[in-house]
Amino acid sequence: MTAMAPARTCTDLSFLLDHTSHVLRSRMAAALAEIGLTARMHCVLVHALEEERTQIQLAEIGDMDKTTMVVTVDALEKEGLAERRPSSTDRRARIIAVTEKGAEVAERSQVIVDRVHRDAIDSLPDDEREVLVRALTRLSREHLGTPVEAPQVVRRARQK
Amino acid sequence: MTAMAPARTCTDLSFLLDHTSHVLRSRMAAALAEIGLTARMHCVLVHALEEERTQIQLAEIGDMDKTTMVVTVDALEKEGLAERRPSSTDRRARIIAVTEKGAEVAERSQVIVDRVHRDAIDSLPDDEREVLVRALTRLSREHLGTPVEAPQVVRRARQK
DNA sequence: TATTGTTATACTCTATAACTATA
DNA sequence: TATAGTTATAGAGTATAACAATA
Structure with a gap:
């Protein structure tokens, strides 16, 4: 499922944001x-x-857990798009080096990302485009800046 | 994790929508x-x-799977907020009847939902409020109306 | 044969716990 | 002691498959 449908709600902002972001x-x-x-x-x-x-730095930027980062880098390495290289300053850390093929793919993927975004923005009337982006930017920086964190899940220890 | 962070992207609409909807x-x-x-x-x-x-009708409205609906109705019944009643016209179907307590709770929850939405909208400058809602409504009806469906997951049969 | 609702459970996703190597 | 990265896996969420009752 995707979103909560509208009710008597003044404006169902939840539905609007959930639906548009999901699609x-x-x-x-x-x-x-x-x-x-x-x-x-x-x-x-x-x-x-x-x-x-390093992986940790990239994980922070992308708001991923470090374990999710491991999986993502594994996938990139498997496709020959990036490599793990030892950091010259910290022997624990790995620098993620993008290969030549990876750089080419990144250029193409950036074009795709931009196109998907532009298609959405351009589907709006002129006078709504700029304001939409401005309002969402403001919300994401201010009122909707940080999530209310859900109660921690306590997990039992790993087996063995 | 929540969202993809911005890149060289013109406007990272993905980030804006994911972040605001998540928060x-x-x-x-x-x-x-x-x-x-x-x-x-x-x-x-x-x-x-x-x-x-009926459950199916409510599932469609809320964009839930019918099995998710079962769980949701179970929770409502357990709290004494709703009851399953046989439909008078279709003996397979169950009408979801809201109890008196359920109606009271629904009134309170609607106040809460409206307040959370209003707080977000009211955090914006006057001239952005209406346009934001209009633009999101337009997107969710038109360009971002229907998700691209992901490839079906083929699952093996249940054990036993 | 098709549909409503149910149960059981397969699968995906994410993140905690534990560990190794190093700081 | 604390941190970077890894592995294993717990747990939440979701949806498919199968089924019983009924249309």
């Missing part, structure tokens, strides 16, 4: 899948290209 | 939890109050 996400996933990437792989590639970054 | 969802969940409801329970209560509806 956009599905479009993005489908578009990136055509060149064999997930949104996360794209995200890591792009930020790893900008400068030398 | 709003977390706020709504926290607010409704104070009276023991989930967003789904609220959704079912409200739509079951409007008119006589």
